[in-house]
Amino acid sequence: MSDKNYLAWPFLEPRHAALEQALDAWATRHIVGVHAEDVDEACRHLVRQLGEGGWLRHAIGGTAHGGVSDSIDTRAVCLIRETLARHNGLADFAFAMQGLGSGAISLFGSEANRADYLPRVARGEAIAAFALSEPQAGSDVAAMQCTATLNGDHYVLNGEKTWISNGGIADFYVVFARTGEQPGARGISAFIVDADTPGLTIAERINVIAPHPLARLQFSDCCVPAGKRLGEAGQGFKVAMATLDVFRTSVAAAALGFARRALDEALQRATQRQMFGQVLADFQLTQAKLAEMATGIDTSALLTYRAAWQRDQGQKVTKEAAMAKLHATETAQQVIDAALQMFGGLGVVSGQTVETLYREIRALRIYEGATEVQQLIIARELLKEA
Ligand SMILES: Cc1cc2nc3c(=O)[nH]c(=O)nc-3n(C[C@H](O)[C@H](O)[C@H](O)COP(=O)(O)OP(=O)(O)OC[C@H]3O[C@@H](n4cnc5c(N)ncnc54)[C@H](O)[C@@H]3O)c2cc1C
Secondary structure (H helix, E strand, O other): OOOOHHHHOOOOOHHHHHHHHHHHHHHHHHOOOOOOOOHHHHHHHHHHHHHHOOHHHHOOOOHHHOOOOOOOOHHHHHHHHHHHHHHOHHHHHHHHHHHHHHHHHHHHOOHHHHHHHHHHHHHOOOOEEEEOOEOOEOOOHHHOOOEEEEEOOEEEEEEEEEEEEOOOOOOEEEEEEEOOOOOHHHHEEEEEEEOOOOOEEEEEEOOOOOOOOEEEEEEEEEEEEHHHEEOOOOEHHHHHHHHHHHHHHHHHHHHHHHHHHHHHHHHHHHHHOEEOOEEHHHOHHHHHHHHHHHHHHHHHHHHHHHHHHHHHOOOOOHHHHHHHHHHHHHHHHHHHHHHHHHOHHHHHOOOOHHHHHHHHHHHHHOOOOOHHHHHHHHHHHHHHHO
16 A cells, blocks of 8 residues: 655645545545446536535635635645545546636635535535636637627626536536737636526537546627626636646646556555566566656655645745646656556556556646646746746
């Protein structure tokens, strides 16, 4: 089983270790198996379970609305994602999306919107989604074309969003659209759009290598009350970036969880698989691989919990979160690949844990800022400091 010494690192407090232990025990009891046949139903079920277990209270900010604390505890979110990812990728996804999908409400919502949405998100009764990307605006968010036009007391949304996690099962979407106060990134606003709002349709469901609910959304004269705007008009880019700032480090934590699980699997396999009169782990080539995997995992953990701790201290984490995401996701891919290799032919059999992990990790190097985008962020911050 995974080495838990990191729970005593100075970035974490005793309450964090207790949280990890309680969740690990809960997940062992409640989360069984890998991906279910019906991914929508599995996801709905996981959100309900996570709500009933009280874990989603960590995904929102505001004790008055069911949150554990007034501002989101990044280290708690990271530990929860790491632990869930170690058990089951879809459980991590379900938790992460409740946080990312409602993050802008926690951070920028009016009191009425916070009271309306956050308690339901925390109880697992409303499924959240975050709709930023478009077919022509992924890494280049500012190229967004979806528009929101103010008309009296409501906005009219027209356009498309794609790659929207929870698309098709979400109860509401936090949608970013161009309101045009200024060109580019300074002319975007954020809105809460309920899934049953006329004019919002699921144009396409998208199947990906690690199945989870994902869709392209279409907005056609979709009317949203002005009161559902999050933050000031024209400040949507800031809303999106602040939300991503909270959750980017947690993508690193999820990658860390996948990598830890892969190392556990590799250790188990290498110490059991007989070949050439000994076990796989007796070969120094295997030992070198295991050493590389463990070192990569510890480096990722150090970067992840440094960024999370720094954010919880109220410090800026742009560079540190980018480093954590870049390193943890790339390293996890290498660790999982090495683990799969140790399984030989068995490693590529559908449903094997290492095979599932191999598919689960891939998208993390792309979403919430691809690896290349993280490299640019780190370099930009370095050059600013210089
Ligand atoms: C499984 C999954 C779930 C997602 N969930 C959501 C969601 O819930 N909400 C949401 O809004 N979006 C979501 N996304 C979208 C995701 O954020 C985008 O896919 C991502 O931002 C990349 O955008 P793109 O796909 O348009 O790729 P592009 O922007 O076309 O980029 C393609 C590739 O170009 C490279 N690249 C990018 N910039 C540079 C550069 N400056 N220099 C050199 N190379 C570069 C990167 O390798 C990148 O992967 C999801 C994506 C996936 C795959």
